[in-house]
Amino acid sequence: MSHAIVETPARSTNGYLMAGAGFGLVAFAFFVLTRAGNPLLAGAFFLLGVALLAGLYMLAPNQAAALTVFGRYNGSDREAGLRWANPLAFKRKISLRARNLNAPILKVNDARGNPIEISAVVVWQVRDSAQALFQVDDYEAYVRVQAEAAIRHLATSYAYDDGEDLPHNAITLRSGQDEVARALITELQARFADAGVEVLDAKISHLAYAPEIAQVMLRRQQAEAIISARQKIVHGAVSMVEAALKGLSEREIVHLDDERKAAMVSNLLVVLCSDKDTQPIVNAGTLYS
Template identity: 70%
Template sequence: MSQNGPHQEREFYSFNGYVVALFGVLLLGLLGWMGYNIVQQQFGTPSLFQILVGAAMVVVAWFCFSGLYMLQPNSSYVLTLFGQYAGTDRSEGPRWALPFYRRRPLSLRARNLNTPTLKVNDRRGNPIEIGAAIVWRVEDTAQAVFEVDSFENYVSVQAEAALRHLASLYNYDEGDEGDAKAVTLRGNIDDVAHALQRELQARFAPAGVEAVDAKLTHLAYAPEIAQVMLRRQQAEAIISARQKIVQGAVSMVEEALHSLSNRGIVDLDTERKAALVSNLLVVLCSDRETQPIINTGSHVAGC
């Protein structure tokens, strides 16, 4: 960081390259015409003044052509003069500046960074694998060039650090003790992506880099616990399904008893209601098809 604080980008006012190039061509044409006339001895032996004028025209023409440079759309040149920052030129097309300026090209286009798959621990300490795709671009060219040694390497290292820190803030998935509304890596992809983008922006700011977008591209348990966690997810799914089946069965039994009682189809005492409820729950909650047992009565007809 400089003594006056971090470098901030400022505009460099360059000249139109077409005008300067045309002026240089005219100088060369005039110089050629003068040389031709001297060869033809129309001016006789060239005087010292003519020699000095010709030399000056050569120097000016060299200045005209050596100071030309071309700027493509979404690109820039960072210019320094004897080690001091002079400004950033973001104009398009042919431009001209004094040849004494040192020009460093810098792209302003959006770039992609696909982080390698990282093995980290989530908030509970479970080892997981995580990766992300990050879109970034240079926003302040002066900070990108003068505040960090290599802004491309800086972005790569800070992106990995941000991803590791993000994984430690959230659980991979909901647990038995967790809040159902808590943000998780697997269940809240958009919220996690926004959090990652905010952290990347904070880390990239010293280098004058903008985090345009960030999305998780890989998220999984580490191989050593993947099978255990898969069985746990299957068990949680079975328990959840069982709970819904039981709730539905209880509602159906309650409705059946209520209908039988209101319509007066059969008068059931407490013991028979308990038996009916037990049988209905077995039928409705069983995983297998039930085999009915037909009750023919307590007395058998005469043989």
């Protein structure tokens, strides 16, 4: 970028005193004109009073005025109320209040290449009035464009959700919301620095798979959930069978050979792992004719 312009305090003063002086000079000019009959002297006092009044401007709380004289930046005034500065200075006001940017929903590819929809809400405010007004052409448009670029870059840096191809405890857009928000704030601040804008907060407001793959990904998530549940069921069933065999052996309730143990294990696993109610078959003995 070109030579950076940073905010400096402007030379200004209390506007109420200067307003009183200006109106006093105008009134004195009419007095000279009517009593002394000297139009030249009256005109001089009148022009001086008007010049003083031309330097007045009003600032609201959390508002600044950047002063330029013949295209040269002469500082910024942040004092609220009626102020006065050089009458030849052009006063360009700018708001220093916090603002919300609700970014549009963007369709991008995540780190895996899956198309997703993502959006974010950014809270920002002008930190340096000189940079915001003179370092970029339109600081509000600059913030919008850079915010969209940062969100796109964020989406391509992380996967949407966990998967087998990701390392354990990897940060994803869905599970690592706090870490992702911090990364978004850091990138936004780096992009907004040239415009004198500070990021106060940023959060993802919308996150979803793109419509064309949403149903496929939903079935994938359901399949992963079923597999995970089955793994827990099998692990629990094996533990229960092991405990049953150990209890029978320790209490000497029944002595089973390896073949009968295998049959018992098979039957117990079928009962414990089945997703439907099982119907027991009672062996009542053999009927001889």
